[in-house]
Amino acid sequence: MTAYRFRVKFDPDPTSLWRDIVVGADRTIAEFQSAINRVFGLDQGHLWFAGDDEDYWDSNVK
Numbered sequence: 001m002t003a004y005r006f007r008v009k010f011d012p013d014p015t016s017l018w019r020d021i022v023v024g025a026d027r028t029i030a031e032f033q034s035a036i037n038r039v040f041g042l043d044q045g046h047l048w049f050a051g052d053d054e055d056y057w058d059s060n061v062k
Contacts, residue, residue: 001025008036 002025009018019039023032037044 006032008039010040 003022004025005020005022007018007020010016017040019036021032021035021039023035027035034044036042
């Protein structure tokens, strides 16, 4: 089974709180988001977005 490891941070500050999360390739984005909320102790009503580099973090689109 293929799995992917993601490093998840609250903001782009390199000293911010982060966690590594491993998810199977067969999981949906909603399941991935649920896993993120669980590891950070957040409820399912928390807002979220995904990005892959500083261009995304610094974007005017939020």
